[in-house]
Amino acid sequence: MENGVIKPHPYCRKCGTIKNISSDRGKKMGYFIVVLSNLKKELESKGYKISEAQMRNITNELSRIDGFDDVWWITLSKQKEIFIKVVRKYVKVSKRVIERHVDLAYRNCNISRY
Numbered sequence: 001m002e003n004g005v006i007k008p009h010p011y012c013r014k015c016g017t018i019k020n021i022s023s024d025r026g027k028k029m030g031y032f033i034v035v036l037s038n039l040k041k042e043l044e045s046k047g048y049k050i051s052e053a054q055m056r057n058i059t060n061e062l063s064r065i066d067g068f069d070d071v072w073w074i075t076l077s078k079q080k081e082i083f084i085k086v087v088r089k090y091v092k093v094s095k096r097v098i099e100r101h102v103d104l105a106y107r108n109c110n111i112s113r114y
Contacts, residue, residue, distance in 0.1 A: 026071040026079050033059060035105045036087070039098065043091075054090045061086050 036058060040050045065082060067074050084098045 026074040029069045035101050039101045057090050
């Protein structure tokens with residue numbers, strides 16, 4: 001901030017949404033579907049079943065949340081918070097297990113780029 005004026009940021013010319021330019025950039029819905037799928041595989045290997053209806057309810061609720069899939073303005077940390085809340089609504093699993101899967105997917109996503 002210079003002289004009380006905020007430095008200009010990129011924004012959408014149609015709606016005026018300011019682009020998130022931090023390192024905590026959001027992810028598209030597909031990223032969270034992969035996380036959910038990996039979580040399902042792990043839980044099923046331990047004897048806990050997540051039904052297709054639960055998976056569908058989670059993905060439908062996430063898609064109904066305004067801006068969840070908009071990487072222009074939402075941060076990954078906010079998406080993670082929302083994702084954990086929604087998953088825990090339908091699947092009785094600890095917050096720590098879900099966080100571990102989101103973080104693992106993030107590390108794998110960043111490693112695969114190079």
